[in-house]
Amino acid sequence: MDIKISPIINEIKHQIAHARYQSMSKVNKELIRMYLNIGKTLYENNADSWGKSIIENIAKEVQISFPGIKGFSSRNLWLMMKFYKTNRQNNILQQLVAEIPWGQNLLIMAKIKDDKAKEYYIRKCIEKGWSRAVLEEEIRFDSYKNSRYLQNNFTKILSKDKLALYRSQFSDEYNLSFLGLEETHSEKELEEKIVSNIIQVIGKLGSDFCFMGRQYKVALVDKEYYIDLLFYHRKLKSLIAIELKIDDFKPEYAQQLNWYLHLLDKHVKYAEDRFSIGILICKSKNRLLVEYALEVVTHPIGVATYKYSKLPKRISKYLPSEDQLKKIFEN
16 A cells, blocks of 8 residues: 655644643643733732732742742742733733733733733744734834825725735835845845745745746736736735835835736736735835825825844944853843
8 A cells, every 4th residue: 555654744743732732721821811910919918008018028939839940930920910910900911911921921011011012023923823923013113103104095996994914015115134234225126135034034924925036027917017026915916016116115116017917917817806906015115295195196006115223344343243142241
């Protein structure tokens, strides 16, 4: 009997990984709920007014009763109380916080005060599996604000009940520091860096983006057109054409992308797909100029910018790294 065991092994691996994830997820939920309950107990007993020594005594008693248990220092007990206090009046947040690790919750609690912004970052952690380091970068970049203000003409094409979904998939500015480009670079270099780092790029764009190709060719009669980057969005069921520009926004860029979207709708998208969407990413833009330019295009287009937060390599290579700086100040 000729039995191919590779698919069987892969299926078993998948089942084990899935079970481990479910187990860890369940443990995390119970842990966070416990922290909320402990915080509630402390808060309702007016622990805000207690001195430091009382909380320290509670922490010591816990350690005596549960030797070796971690996470119940006096500092963590204070954090649990603050955690409950900041979320107690928002039922949605109380449900969501149990879906992400304690470290991410602490970071959000420390950095974000607005409840809607908290909900945004928690949901993104759930959807995209953001680590604490990624979450910290997204907060520093203010991705919540950027996700709300993408300049687009979606209201011309979409019904009101669809607007929120479409707008939530794109940002007004993308932080491409991780690409490691020089401050001065060409569109080709930018495109090559994006493609060679496509996994991280999709992490920035969203897990529903599926990469279809670079310089994607669409032919009409004897003329060929090339789209910088083409994606398919699973949730929106739309082709997403991304055009990259290393200079300021110009109205003709929107017209060019509008033409590409027309070709995609005519020759590439399937009948069951929704209309194609264009995202034009420029180095900078004048918001009024973008607003006027989008008024005369007929396909859904958003105009975003990109920026860097890292020093160019030609400069940073002469400076000490973060780890080296830490060692200097520790000595």
